[in-house]
Amino acid sequence: MIKIRGALGLVPLALLLIAWELAVQFKVYPPVLLPSPAKVALVFIDDWPTVLDNALASITRVVVGISLAFLFAVPLGLMIGRYQILDTMTDWSIQIFRSIPPISLIPLALLFLGIGDKPAIALIFLAGTWPLLINTIFGVRTIERTLIKVARAARASEFLVMKDIILPAALPAIFTGLRLAVGGGWLTVVTAEMIAVKSGLGYMILNAQLTFRSDLIIAGIVVIGAIGLLADQLVRLVRSHVCRWQEGLTAVPE
Amino acid sequence: MNRFIECVDVGKIYPGKTGPVEALRGIDFTCNAGDFVCLLGRSGCGKSTLLQMIAGLETPTTGQIAVAGRELDGPSPDAAIVFQDHGLFPWMTVTRNVEFNMKARGVSAAERAKRARGFIAMTSLMGFEDRYPHELSGGMRQRVGIARALTTDPKALLMDEPFGALDAQTRGNLQDELLQIWQTQQTTVLFVTHSIDEALLLADRILVFTPRPGRIAADIAVDLPRPRAPQSKEFSELARELRGLVGAERDFD
Numbered sequence: 001m002i003k004i005r006g007a008l009g010l011v012p013l014a015l016l017l018i019a020w021e022l023a024v025q026f027k028v029y030p031p032v033l034l035p036s037p038a039k040v041a042l043v044f045i046d047d048w049p050t051v052l053d054n055a056l057a058s059i060t061r062v063v064v065g066i067s068l069a070f071l072f073a074v075p076l077g078l079m080i081g082r083y084q085i086l087d088t089m090t091d092w093s094i095q096i097f098r099s100i101p102p103i104s105l106i107p108l109a110l111l112f113l114g115i116g117d118k119p120a121i122a123l124i125f126l127a128g129t130w131p132l133l134i135n136t137i138f139g140v141r142t143i144e145r146t147l148i149k150v151a152r153a154a155r156a157s158e159f160l161v162m163k164d165i166i167l168p169a170a171l172p173a174i175f176t177g178l179r180l181a182v183g184g185g186w187l188t189v190v191t192a193e194m195i196a197v198k199s200g201l202g203y204m205i206l207n208a209q210l211t212f213r214s215d216l217i218i219a220g221i222v223v224i225g226a227i228g229l230l231a232d233q234l235v236r237l238v239r240s241h242v243c244r245w246q247e248g249l250t251a252v253p254e
Numbered sequence: 255m256n257r258f259i260e261c262v263d264v265g266k267i268y269p270g271k272t273g274p275v276e277a278l279r280g281i282d283f284t285c286n287a288g289d290f291v292c293l294l295g296r297s298g299c300g301k302s303t304l305l306q307m308i309a310g311l312e313t314p315t316t317g318q319i320a321v322a323g324r325e326l327d328g329p330s331p332d333a334a335i336v337f338q339d340h341g342l343f344p345w346m347t348v349t350r351n352v353e354f355n356m357k358a359r360g361v362s363a364a365e366r367a368k369r370a371r372g373f374i375a376m377t378s379l380m381g382f383e384d385r386y387p388h389e390l391s392g393g394m395r396q397r398v399g400i401a402r403a404l405t406t407d408p409k410a411l412l413m414d415e416p417f418g419a420l421d422a423q424t425r426g427n428l429q430d431e432l433l434q435i436w437q438t439q440q441t442t443v444l445f446v447t448h449s450i451d452e453a454l455l456l457a458d459r460i461l462v463f464t465p466r467p468g469r470i471a472a473d474i475a476v477d478l479p480r481p482r483a484p485q486s487k488e489f490s491e492l493a494r495e496l497r498g499l500v501g502a503e504r505d506f507d
């Protein structure tokens with residue numbers, strides 16, 4: 001079954017590859033603009049160190065930025081979800097700040113943090129914070145009231161309630177937030193690197209445009225997409241392991 | 255026989271959307287240690303509200319409640335509650351669910367494991383220690399809820415329609431097991447039900463509630479020897495009397 005599913009998932013990608021090859025064969029665009037798939041594949045051999053270094057630079061930024069966002073947003077979200085007064089206090093602010101695209105803060109980030117890792121990581125942090133925060137708050141809200149009553153009747157400490165009840169109950173939603181955060185962080189890093197940093201995949205493809213290396217641009221885009229897919233699969237894998245207890249509880253699509 | 259649970263002129267008024275709703279009025283009763291008391295009434299008569307107040311999960315609008323000689327100020331350490339929807343933590347295995355009340359009291363991990371094993375055996379859950387709640391049948395889930403409540407040696411077991419969602423067969427088995435547990439643990443049981451038969455099968459004493467606002471209409475002692483036979487003459491006479499008191503519009507159950 002898994003093999004068939006894997007093969008099915010490749011169908012749209014194969015169709016795209018065929019369309020691309022046909023476009024090259026029929027010279028829809030000059031080869032200097034649209035290189036053949038084979039030429040792009042060669043980039044992964046000839047320019048492998050460049051691709052690898054830049055990919056690692058981008059990945060590191062996202063990992064650092066999203067980790068910081070996780071450490072900030074999850075505890076905060078658990079508190080906001082648990083205590084009504086904090087929710088009333090923060091609701092408007094969250095709605096305002098989450099509507100601001102992180103990219104629009106690049107100019108400010110450059111002014112305050114200069115060129116380098118700092119502005120990129122700060123923007124990824126912001127891109128990851130809002131989905132994590134909002135989903136964590138939502139996760140806390142979905143807790144069955146009886147479970148909180150059980151804890152109160154057992155005279156459990158507030159710390160135990162947070163650790164053993166609120167956090168596990170919110171975990172599935174937190175992972176949904178993490179998937180969105182990783183996706184948002186990855187989008188942000190590529191854009192930020194085109195402006196605020198001198199390394200990473202975003203920088204690499206912008207630089208490739210200046211040197212007219214469209215094969216390198218497309219190779220960069222392929223890598224960006226592939227890493228996005230891998231990151232999402234990784235989060236899903238961790239989620240299905242951490243939330244094993246949910247197996248058989250959630251609906252399966254027909 | 256000491257008075258173990260005391261309610262003095264207890265009333266509860268909820269703020270409703272269309273004005274305040276009076277759920278309970280003038281509840282006066284005392285319950286001795288070791289008694290098995292059923293709170294019987296139609297749904298919406300406030301019997302569950304009273305149980306939640308005795309559990310310390312809700313505060314009465316008027317009157318006082320004392321458990322084990324102490325006026326309630328939040329949940330009492332001497333009582334444990336079992337809910338109809340069992341209240342198991344879906345992310346915890348059977349063992350960890352059973353251990354939770356002990357963990358909340360700071361019992362050491364080794365002691366928790368030992369006691370949990372004992373109560374898992376008592377409630378016939380051996381072999382299911384590492385299962386998650388959704389992998390269990392309704393009856394087994396409720397056994398876990400009962401095992402968890404017993405682990406802290408509560409002097410009072412407060413049960414809020416614990417068998418209401420179960421099929422008749424399972425309910426019968428659990429009723430028998432509960433009576434055995436009550437006899438061996440020598441605990442006081444306060445048991446909310448809307449089933450006349452269930453109340454008659456289990457209780458030493460039945461408090462009958464009238465609906466809206468809930469009041470105690472009758473306080474009936476059940477002196478029938480156990481195990482009780484629903485076919486017996488005394489049983490059906492009491493059942494008929496209770497049916498009149500509950501004021502059933504239709505025969506429920």
